[in-house]
Amino acid sequence: MSSIPPPIPARVREVPSPYQEFDPTKDPDMANQMVRDLTETKPPPPMVEPPSNAYVLPGGYLDPEGQLHREAKIKEITGADEEAFAREWKNPNLSVARVVDLILRRTVTAIGMIDPVTPEALGSLLIGDRAALLLAVRLLTFGTDWEVPDFPCRLCGETFGVVIELDKDIPMKELPDPRRQEVEVKLRNGTIVTVGLLTGALQLQMVGDGNRTAPEEQTYAIDRCLRTIDGQAVRSPMAQSMGMADRRKIVQAMDEGQPGPQMEEVVVTCDKCGGEAKYALGLVDLFR
Numbered sequence: 001m002s003s004i005p006p007p008i009p010a011r012v013r014e015v016p017s018p019y020q021e022f023d024p025t026k027d028p029d030m031a032n033q034m035v036r037d038l039t040e041t042k043p044p045p046p047m048v049e050p051p052s053n054a055y056v057l058p059g060g061y062l063d064p065e066g067q068l069h070r071e072a073k074i075k076e077i078t079g080a081d082e083e084a085f086a087r088e089w090k091n092p093n094l095s096v097a098r099v100v101d102l103i104l105r106r107t108v109t110a111i112g113m114i115d116p117v118t119p120e121a122l123g124s125l126l127i128g129d130r131a132a133l134l135l136a137v138r139l140l141t142f143g144t145d146w147e148v149p150d151f152p153c154r155l156c157g158e159t160f161g162v163v164i165e166l167d168k169d170i171p172m173k174e175l176p177d178p179r180r181q182e183v184e185v186k187l188r189n190g191t192i193v194t195v196g197l198l199t200g201a202l203q204l205q206m207v208g209d210g211n212r213t214a215p216e217e218q219t220y221a222i223d224r225c226l227r228t229i230d231g232q233a234v235r236s237p238m239a240q241s242m243g244m245a246d247r248r249k250i251v252q253a254m255d256e257g258q259p260g261p262q263m264e265e266v267v268v269t270c271d272k273c274g275g276e277a278k279y280a281l282g283l284v285d286l287f288r
C-alpha cells in the first residue's frame, strides 16, 4: 500500500499580491510599494531564437585555446544560395566534400562563441559534425520528410514509394567525450597509436582536385592525423611504410570514431515484399 505524500506547504508570501484586497489607508507604505511595482518598466523577456535555428553538434569544435563550442546556428537555404550552388554544381569534378563545404559556408552563421563563424572554425569541425550540420540545414529548409517515389528494395528488387523521416530514421551518434577528438588503435605488433579524427579542412585537402586514388587519400589522412606512437609524438610521414592491415585498421577506427548521422544505418521497410533492410543514404542526395 502506498502512503499518501504529505501536503506541499504553501509558499510563504512576503509581499501581498497586488490583487489581494487590503486597505491602503492602514498601510500606505505598502500601497506606495505596490504602485511602484506596477508602474516600474520591466525589461522585455529575452529573445529566444527559434529552436530549429540552433543546433547542438554531436561532437563539437575544440578551439586552439581548448574551449569546446557545441551550439551552432544555421539558416535555411535561400534563392541566392541556390543560385550560387547551381553555378558550382556545373563543375563535373565536384566532390561530396566540396558540396558540403559550399552549403555550410552559406548556412552556418555561428559556432558557439564564434559568431559570426570564421572559415577556420568551420574547417576545423569534424567531418561528422559537418554532416550533422548539413542534415540540420536540410531539415530547416525542407522539413523532416524525404519523399522518395522510387526507392529500390534490395530484397525483392521492386521499387516503392517511401517517406523517410530524416529526424527519426537516421541514427545520430554523439562523441562520448567531445573533448577527446582522437582514437587509439592497437597495431599488429602491439604498438598503440593515437590518431586525430578527420576535420573538414583536412578532408578537402585530402580530396584535392579529385585526382588522388583511395590509397593515396588514406596515406594523406593517416600522415596528417597520426599523433603518437607508443606515447611518442610522430614527427615524420610514415603511412607509406606501414603495413596494409595496420593502415586499414587506422582508417576504420578514424571512421568509426566520428560523431554524426549514421547515413548507412537507415532501416527502410519495403511495402511490396514487407522486408526490412538497412540502406546507405547519400547526404547530398537529400537536397535533390
Ligand SMILES: [Zn+2]
Binding pocket: 153, 154, 155, 156, 157, 158, 270, 271, 272, 273, 274, 275
Ligand atoms: Zn521488397
